[in-house]
Amino acid sequence: MKIVLIGYMGSGKSSVGNKLAEVLKIPFKDMDAEIEKNEGISISKIFSEKGEIYFRKVENRVLKKILTQSEAFVLATGGGTPCYGDSMDFILEQDDVVTVYLKTPLEVLTMRLFSEKENRPLLTHLKTEEDLNDFIRKHLFERGFYYNQSEMIIDVGSEKIVKTVEKILLKLF
Numbered sequence: 001m002k003i004v005l006i007g008y009m010g011s012g013k014s015s016v017g018n019k020l021a022e023v024l025k026i027p028f029k030d031m032d033a034e035i036e037k038n039e040g041i042s043i044s045k046i047f048s049e050k051g052e053i054y055f056r057k058v059e060n061r062v063l064k065k066i067l068t069q070s071e072a073f074v075l076a077t078g079g080g081t082p083c084y085g086d087s088m089d090f091i092l093e094q095d096d097v098v099t100v101y102l103k104t105p106l107e108v109l110t111m112r113l114f115s116e117k118e119n120r121p122l123l124t125h126l127k128t129e130e131d132l133n134d135f136i137r138k139h140l141f142e143r144g145f146y147y148n149q150s151e152m153i154i155d156v157g158s159e160k161i162v163k164t165v166e167k168i169l170l171k172l173f
């Protein structure tokens with residue numbers, strides 16, 4: 001089985017994905033890490049030196065490469081992965097993939113991301129928590145169109161990572 005985690009920045013795709021893969025004893029893959037490995041520079045540097053359009057093209061190519069591998073895995077996508085080009089359609093076309101949206105309240109995302117926005121190039125310009133909250137509200141509304149096409153939607157609150165993993169396992173099996 002291939003499990004693809006989808007959701008906004010800070011929704012926990014990387015943290016939850018890592019734990020879920022460990023429990024299921026299958027490899028864990030992270031789109032952002034794969035992109036950094038392929039390009040040999042950090043995501044922030046790709047954005048600042050090559051621009052977002054370049055990043056989105058690489059992201060789409062890396063996604064397709066990972067999804068067409070034959071073995072099982074848990075994949076943490078980047079927050080924007082399903083929202084550009086044909087990426088979401090491509091994910092949904094794969095018969096052996098289950099898509100899981102980690103649906104996380106705006107307030108939880110704002111709180112988590114305020115202390116981590118420096119690693120996220122789309123958020124670094126937002127100086128106050130209020131600005132960040134406003135930005136995420138609008139961005140989440142636009143991206144919801146893609147995220148909500150996921151086959152499984154998991155409501156994630158301010159619970160522990162293992163709790164979210166449990167919820168996914170309960171829905172899967």
Ligand SMILES: Nc1ncnc2c1ncn2[C@@H]1O[C@H](COP(=O)(O)OP(=O)(O)OP(=O)(O)O)[C@@H](O)[C@H]1O
Nearest residue numbers: 008009010011012013014015078079112159160161
């Ligand atoms: N359930 C949780 N409870 C508490 N903290 C969490 C939880 N899930 C994630 N976090 C924390 O929130 C932060 C963001 O999580 P993570 O990096 O996993 O998000 P992401 O969805 O992979 O984001 P991105 O799209 O930017 O890669 C991390 O510091 C992580 O430890």
Ligand SMILES: O=C(O)C1=C[C@@H](O)[C@@H](O)[C@H](O)C1
Nearest residue numbers: 009032043078079080120121
């Ligand atoms: O939501 C987004 O568009 C992004 C999320 C991160 O995972 C990275 O892929 C990058 O910072 C862009």
Ligand SMILES: [Mg+2]
Nearest residue numbers: 013014032076
């Ligand atoms: Mg991540």
